Amino acid sequence: MTRLAGINAIITGAASGIGKSTAERFVEQGAKIVVVDRDRAKLERVAAELNVEHIVGDLAQRGSPAAVVEEAVARLGGLDTLVNAAGILVSQPFETIDEDLWEQVFAVNMFGVASMCRAALPALRASSKASIINIASVNALRPSEGTSAYSASKAGVLMLSRSLAEELAPIRVNAVCPGIVDTGMTEGFMSDPEIRTSIAAMNALNTIGKPEDIAGVCAFLASDDARFINGAQITVDGGMTYS
Ligand SMILES: NC(=O)c1ccc[n+]([C@@H]2O[C@H](COP(=O)([O-])OP(=O)(O)OC[C@H]3O[C@@H](n4cnc5c(N)ncnc54)[C@H](O)[C@@H]3O)[C@@H](O)[C@H]2O)c1
Numbered sequence: 713m714t715r716l717a718g719i720n721a722i723i724t725g726a727a728s729g730i731g732k733s734t735a736e737r738f739v740e741q742g743a744k745i746v747v748v749d750r751d752r753a754k755l756e757r758v759a760a761e762l763n764v765e766h767i768v769g770d771l772a773q774r775g776s777p778a779a780v781v782e783e784a785v786a787r788l789g790g791l792d793t794l795v796n797a798a799g800i801l802v803s804q805p806f807e808t809i810d811e812d813l814w815e816q817v818f819a820v821n822m823f824g825v826a827s828m829c830r831a832a833l834p835a836l837r838a839s840s841k842a843s844i845i846n847i848a849s850v851n852a853l854r855p856s857e858g859t860s861a862y863s864a865s866k867a868g869v870l871m872l873s874r875s876l877a878e879e880l881a882p883i884r885v886n887a888v889c890p891g892i893v894d895t896g897m898t899e900g901f902m903s904d905p906e907i908r909t910s911i912a913a914m915n916a917l918n919t920i921g922k923p924e925d926i927a928g929v930c931a932f933l934a935s936d937d938a939r940f941i942n943g944a945q946i947t948v949d950g951g952m953t954y955s
Pocket residue numbers: 724725726727728729730731748749750751769770771772773796797798799800801820824847848849850889890891892893894895896897898
């Protein structure tokens with residue numbers, strides 16, 4: 713399928729998990745992409761597998777998103793879609809999360825996303841089919857134990873997405889809220905079979921998400937099929953948050 717033919721895209725967090733799977737799906741569907749991550753070794757492997765350009769960058773560092781976007785747009789020759797998938801999870805009791813850790817979580821999950829959106833604006837404004845897809849989380853909707861900083865950062869991404877949908881139109885801005893998905897972020901606790909079973913039981917489908925489940929939604933949101941979708945929050949969680 714070539715539904716993303718003619719789309720130039722930047723995908724962050726593409727060395728692993730959801731970002732990597734989204735990069736694969738975009739390439740399959742005919743997009744031209746640049747993949748971005750701070751993990752050089754893994755990113756180089758993904759870029760080689762997919763035969764796409766890559767840029768190594770820590771998006772939590774001030775100035776890095778602007779430099780990454782400038783370089784990516786130069787290599788792509790324009791920009792239609794920005795997928796912000798880079799993120800970190802901190803899961804520990806509130807009272808043990810000090811100021812440095814709050815700053816780290818927000819620097820990546822919230823300010824990194826905002827800075828990428830801002831840096832991409834001039835290039836997106838020049839596109840007739842521009843869209844931004846921000847990967848938030850079900851934690852933006854419903855907290856879970858030990859995720860105060862993470863959940864607050866993801867709620868920020870969700871509201872940022874809605875705000876930008878209003879302010880930046882006709883650039884479409886949407887948020888995807890994944891439930892629990894098998895990726896590098898979750899492999900620590902998901903390797904325990906009992907935890908896996910109880911996590912699957914948290915949704916009506918009794919299923920754990922795969923990165924591909926999120927990648928397909930991102931490809932749809934970038935396509936013309938989603939031309940009337942703006943400011944949406946698409947929850948992909950097997951039904952975990954329906955009640
Ligand atoms: N896996 C889940 O269950 C789940 C659920 C809801 C939301 N999410 C969100 O999905 C997104 C992708 O996560 P994932 O599950 O694929 O995790 P992952 O750990 O497999 O991938 C995240 C990638 O982001 C990169 N990254 C982290 N900080 C960065 C930085 N400062 N600069 C550049 N790159 C950076 C990492 O190197 C990694 O390659 C994240 O925003 C995460 O919060 C994941």
